[in-house]
Each structure stands twice: as structure tokens, then as C-alpha cells.
Amino acid sequence: MNGRFTPVPVWAAAVALSCIAQFSWAQAGNWPTRPIRFIAANSPGGGLDIVARALSPKLSAVFGQQVIVDNRAGAAGSVASDIVAKSAPDGYTIMVGSLGGLAVNTSLYKGLTYNPLRDLAAISWATSGSNVLVVHPSVPARSVQELIALAKAQPDKLSYGSSGAGNAGHLAGELFNGMAGIKMVHVPYKGGAPAMIDLLAGQIQLIFSSAPTAVPQVKAGKIRALAVTTAKRSVVLPELPTVAEAGLPGFEADNWYGVVTTMRTPRAIIDRLNAEIVRALQVPEVMQLLLTQGLEVRTSTPQEFGAYMKSEYEKWATVIRNAGIVAN
Numbered sequence: 403m404n405g406r407f408t409p410v411p412v413w414a415a416a417v418a419l420s421c422i423a424q425f426s427w428a429q430a431g432n433w434p435t436r437p438i439r440f441i442a443a444n445s446p447g448g449g450l451d452i453v454a455r456a457l458s459p460k461l462s463a464v465f466g467q468q469v470i471v472d473n474r475a476g477a478a479g480s481v482a483s484d485i486v487a488k489s490a491p492d493g494y495t496i497m498v499g500s501l502g503g504l505a506v507n508t509s510l511y512k513g514l515t516y517n518p519l520r521d522l523a524a525i526s527w528a529t530s531g532s533n534v535l536v537v538h539p540s541v542p543a544r545s546v547q548e549l550i551a552l553a554k555a556q557p558d559k560l561s562y563g564s565s566g567a568g569n570a571g572h573l574a575g576e577l578f579n580g581m582a583g584i585k586m587v588h589v590p591y592k593g594g595a596p597a598m599i600d601l602l603a604g605q606i607q608l609i610f611s612s613a614p615t616a617v618p619q620v621k622a623g624k625i626r627a628l629a630v631t632t633a634k635r636s637v638v639l640p641e642l643p644t645v646a647e648a649g650l651p652g653f654e655a656d657n658w659y660g661v662v663t664t665m666r667t668p669r670a671i672i673d674r675l676n677a678e679i680v681r682a683l684q685v686p687e688v689m690q691l692l693l694t695q696g697l698e699v700r701t702s703t704p705q706e707f708g709a710y711m712k713s714e715y716e717k718w719a720t721v722i723r724n725a726g727i728v729a730n
């Protein structure tokens with residue numbers, strides 16, 4: 403020993419990297435050899451749970467291993483996301499999550515021990531979900547442009563409800579405020595149903611509501627729908643324009659779901675998961691089941707979904723910062 407640092411030869415480093423790659427590909431080639439844990443980031447019966455349970459039997463059949471749904475609700479998806487972030491990168495823990503846990507919560511909550519862009523690997527988009535801009539019949543606005551004009555004429559007079567601070571409906575409302583240059587007052591509730599009850603009673607003037615909550619009331623003539631928040635028109639409400647079409651070009655607030663796993667999972671495993679999840683989502687019975695919940699199937703490559711997660715992370719971080727949103 404001469405006390406001096408001896409560089410590792412380039413050829414030795416190359417051999418080491420090659421061995422690691424071969425080990426990863428060997429793992430992928432044998433995968434899966436045991437059951438797969440499929441975490442749904444909400445309670446049984448919720449949208450994410452429905453997606454996971456629609457996919458699990460299809461994946462079990464093709465993989466020859468059980469794909470077991472595990473509901474992990476809490477902190478708007480952060481509990482489930484943290485579990486996945488800290489799991490082994492071997493493809494045996496996957497998750498279907500939403501906008502909150504996969505893009506928004508890092509900007510809302512202090513002290514989170516995971517970052518979705520650093521710790522979670524994208525597998526595929528799963529669904530796209532429109533929120534519906536609905537107003538009480540007493541509101542004298544029958545279009546998005548008329549609503550914006552009314553809000554400008556009566557600043558701080560219109561109030562909109564949501565299922566809680568930082569949730570999809572709240573974020574859609576703040577994006578609407580910012581892009582339209584208006585100020586509507588946010589009223590948070592402990593869920594979409596209580597907010598809808600107050601809208602029906604005329605206690606608030608509007609909601610950016612989930613389609614399953616809004617559609618029955620719209621069809622009953624109890625509230626009026628003005629637009630949907632997604633970039634494209636909804637299959638569930640094809641007659642409604644998008645907010646972008648109706649007066650705010652570039653507006654988009656998609657309550658999307660997607661499937662992820664742990665970062666550093668071998669690419670071959672991610673690619674196989676992507677292929678089988680995309681195939682399962684395109685089975686007609688699966689598509690129809692999800693459509694009854696107001697969820698439109700939307701698939702992608704891992705790279706496309708990863709890029710979208712990043713764009714949503716940055717977009718909503720800006721909205722949250724500008725609006726001064728604080729989670730409950």
C-alpha cells in the first residue's frame with residue numbers, strides 16, 4: 403500500500419456495469435415469480451380502487467401470478483405514494499395513483515418524505531377524468547364567457563365549492579380565477595357530496611364537480627352545466643364544450659389517474675408492465691366499466707406519462723404558489 407488512489411481501469415468499470423445490466427435483464431426475464439402488490443391510493447369503492455380491481459384479474463391471467471389489490475388511503479394519495487417510493491425496485495409493488503399523490507402534494511404539504519419525480523417511475527397513464535363546471539339556476543350565466551363577465555362585475559361575490567383545499571375542484575377553480583383575471587371565493591367542504599348539497603340549496607354559486615356527482619343533478623334540471631375542464635370534450639357529456647373552447651384558451655384541469663412503480667425498477671419490467679396494462683385497459687368490458695364511473699381510458703408509453711407527470715407537477719406548483727393555497 404502506497405497510500406495513493408489507484409483509478410479503476412475503464413475496462414473494469416465497463417465489465418461491472420455490464421454485469422449489473424445482465425443481472426437486471428435476468429431478473430426481468432424471470433419476472434414475475436411471486437404475487438404482485440397493486441396499491442390503490444384510496445378507499446374501497448373509490449375511483450382508483452375501481453381501476454385497480456378492473457385491471458388486477460387481467461394482469462393475474464397474463465402474468466400467471468396473483469395481482470393483489472391493496473387499498474392505502476390517506477393524505478390525498480401521499481400515504482400510498484410513500485409506500486411505493488420506499489419499496490424494492492423489483493416490479494412487485496405497483497400503484498394506481500392520481501393527480502394529488504403523483505404531482506400536487508409535494509407543493510401542498512410540508513415534510514413529505516418522497517418526491518414523485520425523484521422516487522416514482524412512470525408506467526402508463528390509465529384514465530382521464532373531466533370535472534364539470536356547474537352553476538346554481540339562480541346564476542344569470544349560461545356560458546363560460548358570461549360567468550367570467552359576471553365575476554368581473556361582482557368581484558368576491560361568487561363562491562365556488564370543492565371537496566377540500568388542494569383537491570382537483572379547488573385547483574381547477576384557482577386556475578380559472580388566474581386565467582380569467584377574476585376572484586371567486588373558495589369554500590372547502592369535506593367531500594364532493596356536501597358541496598353539491600350546498601350548491602343545490604343555493605348556498606354557493608358553482609362547483610367544478612366530478613362527472614359522477616354532477617351528471618345526475620344536471621339531467622334532473624337542478625343545476626346547469628357550462629363546460630368540462632379537460633382539453634377534449636367528455637364522452638360522458640359530449641354536448642358540453644371545454645372551458646378552453648368556451649372562453650379560456652389553454653385551460654386544462656384533468657383529474658387523471660396513472661400507474662407507477664419504484665424508481666430504479668429494471669426497464670424491461672417497466673416495459674412489460676406497460677404493455678400488459680395498456681392491453682388490459684383497452685379490453686372493451688374494462689373500458690365500459692370505467693366509463694360508467696366517468697373515467698375515459700387514456701394510455702401512454704412510460705416516457706410519455708413521465709413527461710406528463712413532470713408538466714403537471716410544475717403547472718400546479720405555480721398555481722398553488724400564486725393562489726397561496728394551503729392544504730387542510
